[in-house]
Amino acid sequence: MIRVVLFLAVVGVLAVGLTWLADRPGEVAITWQGLQIETSVMVLVLAVVSAAMGVMLAAWVLTSLWRAPKRARHALGRRRRRAGRQAVTRGLVALGAGDARAAAKYAKLAQRIAAEEPLSLLLRAQSAQMLGDRGGAENAFRSMVERAETRLLGLHGLYIEARRRADAAAARHFAEQAVKAAPAVPWAGQAVLEFRCADADWEGALAILDVNRQHGFIDKPTYERHGAVLLTARALALEESDPGVAKLLAVEATRFAPDLVPAAALAGRLLGEAGEARWAGKILQTAWRANPHPHLAEAYADLRPGESARERLARVRALVREPPGHVEGSLALARAALDARELVLARQCLEALLLKPTQRIATLMAELEELQHGDVGRAREWMARALRASRDPAWTADGFVSERWLPVSPVTGRIDAFEWKVPLEEVSGPTRVIDEPSEPVITAPGASAAPTPATPAAGPSPQPPRSPGPGAAAPAAETQPPVRPASTPARTAAVEPIIPLRHAPDDPGPDPDPADERRLDGGSRNGGWRFSSLFR
Numbered sequence: 001m002i003r004v005v006l007f008l009a010v011v012g013v014l015a016v017g018l019t020w021l022a023d024r025p026g027e028v029a030i031t032w033q034g035l036q037i038e039t040s041v042m043v044l045v046l047a048v049v050s051a052a053m054g055v056m057l058a059a060w061v062l063t064s065l066w067r068a069p070k071r072a073r074h075a076l077g078r079r080r081r082r083a084g085r086q087a088v089t090r091g092l093v094a095l096g097a098g099d100a101r102a103a104a105k106y107a108k109l110a111q112r113i114a115a116e117e118p119l120s121l122l123l124r125a126q127s128a129q130m131l132g133d134r135g136g137a138e139n140a141f142r143s144m145v146e147r148a149e150t151r152l153l154g155l156h157g158l159y160i161e162a163r164r165r166a167d168a169a170a171a172r173h174f175a176e177q178a179v180k181a182a183p184a185v186p187w188a189g190q191a192v193l194e195f196r197c198a199d200a201d202w203e204g205a206l207a208i209l210d211v212n213r214q215h216g217f218i219d220k221p222t223y224e225r226h227g228a229v230l231l232t233a234r235a236l237a238l239e240e241s242d243p244g245v246a247k248l249l250a251v252e253a254t255r256f257a258p259d260l261v262p263a264a265a266l267a268g269r270l271l272g273e274a275g276e277a278r279w280a281g282k283i284l285q286t287a288w289r290a291n292p293h294p295h296l297a298e299a300y301a302d303l304r305p306g307e308s309a310r311e312r313l314a315r316v317r318a319l320v321r322e323p324p325g326h327v328e329g330s331l332a333l334a335r336a337a338l339d340a341r342e343l344v345l346a347r348q349c350l351e352a353l354l355l356k357p358t359q360r361i362a363t364l365m366a367e368l369e370e371l372q373h374g375d376v377g378r379a380r381e382w383m384a385r386a387l388r389a390s391r392d393p394a395w396t397a398d399g400f401v402s403e404r405w406l407p408v409s410p411v412t413g414r415i416d417a418f419e420w421k422v423p424l425e426e427v428s429g430p431t432r433v434i435d436e437p438s439e440p441v442i443t444a445p446g447a448s449a450a451p452t453p454a455t456p457a458a459g460p461s462p463q464p465p466r467s468p469g470p471g472a473a474a475p476a477a478e479t480q481p482p483v484r485p486a487s488t489p490a491r492t493a494a495v496e497p498i499i500p501l502r503h504a505p506d507d508p509g510p511d512p513d514p515a516d517e518r519r520l521d522g523g524s525r526n527g528g529w530r531f532s533s534l535f536r
Contacts, residue, residue, distance in 0.1 A: 084114020091123040103127040118150045125157055137161060152182055184215045194413040202234035206531040227531045228257035229416045233407035235266055243270055254283050259290035262405040268299040277303050289322050293420060297332030309340040327353060334364055343372040362386035393420050
């Protein structure tokens with residue numbers, strides 16, 4: 001509305017001005033180079049205006065002709081970019097639909113007409129991956145690394161391709177480069193952490209764990225648990241060379257994970273050797289209540305070096321009261337009773353476990369029979385029984401059984417993967433108890449049980465070995481932990497494309513003595529505490 005009013009006002013002013021000039025025509029005389037021109041004022045004004053408009057029109061025509069090539073180039077460039085974006089869009093849609101040939105076709109088109117577009121490089125790399133062209137994919141990713149806006153994307157792609165061809169050195173190089181370029185990239189931080197753990201670089205692993213926590217990649221409980229595992233690994237590595245530092249690291253690990261058996265057992269053993277039995281006992285008792293384990297019982301029994309077997313038995317008896325009735329508690333008490341020659345107590349502990357004896361139970365029964373009755377034949381029968389007995393719990397991770405605890409899985413590289421449990425491949429076969437005169441056969445789940453003949457009191461004759469039936473466990477002497485070949489990569493899981501396209505304990509543990517607490521560098525009560533501060 002305002003523009004209309006202004007337009008009408010201007011038109012009115014011009015009309016009034018022209019009218020005023022028309023009413024007062026006047027005369028104008030111009031003499032120049034002997035030429036004399038006489039006209040009215042109105043005609044002169046119209047001539048000047050016409051000349052000005054002609055000059056402006058000529059200037060516009062000349063300027064347009066001068067700029068025409070540049071405008072043509074810009075127009076062609078816009079058309080090419082529009083066509084390139086359209087090719088990239090269609091190529092990504094083809095990738096999502098699983099049409100590898102169409103995706104490769106559009107990738108070539110986009111590379112020809114819009115090579116400067118970052119998405120054209122991504123389309124080229126992903127189409128090459130879908131077609132199985134690893135070399136083409138790597139070339140595309142290397143082109144991305146050379147450009148600042150696609151550097152991280154290219155490093156991620158090169159990392160995945162290196163893992164696919166089992167080149168651990170190259171994969172680690174690309175992950176380290178990504179962490180240097182952008183520490184806040186989750187995949188790079190996790191990859192560097194796994195590589196440093198695989199190389200037993202526990203100090204470096206703790207440092208990158210701090211970085212991952214700062215950027216929110218892991219939550220606080222996971223951070224503390226993984227930190228305790230890495231501290232324990234570092235302490236185990238320094239146990240022989242520097243037991244003082246190893247003791248500090250193990251104790252710090254128990255503060256973050258009081259139920260971590262390797263940390264508690266190591267801390268208890270090192271503190272006991274240093275004469276700090278009271279502190280060691282608190283740590284071991286806390287871990288035992290949360291997770292009864294034979295290593296904890298062994299460390300608690302040997303808390304004070306040089307004690308007699310009866311003193312160790314009294315200490316173990318006090319430990320196994322909580323939790324009551326646990327299998328590991330009965331086995332630990334039986335072991336201590338055998339060492340102290342309290343054979344009646346040892347038999348009481350083992351008899352409660354004879355319904356389904358494991359290899360450890362059968363071995364202890366063989367030792368008990370030889371010590372209490374001197375019955376070598378009965379001891380040999382129990383040892384033969386141990387060969388067919390169920391397996392005891394062991395450190396197991398991803399199907400790998402280890403004789404000792406490891407901080408990371410040798411199969412997948414996961415931190416804190418090992419668990420104390422019966423290996424998954426173990427399935428118990430038919431068994432029977434020797435001491436009972438008539439005992440039903442203990443069968444595997446789903447099998448029918450049948451009574452067995454009574455066993456003569458004078459001592460049973462050894463049963464001939466039986467071949468295990470389908471699903472039965474192999475003899476313990478023949479069962480070996482699987483060993484991963486050296487050429488097998490640490491990770492064998494299938495790797496997805498870097499951008500997959502899809503369709504539409506409340507108790508923190510015992511407090512150390514004040515005299516001992518000041519020896520530690522930092523503590524969990526400091527809000528800015530980091531695991532890497534232990535090595536500064």
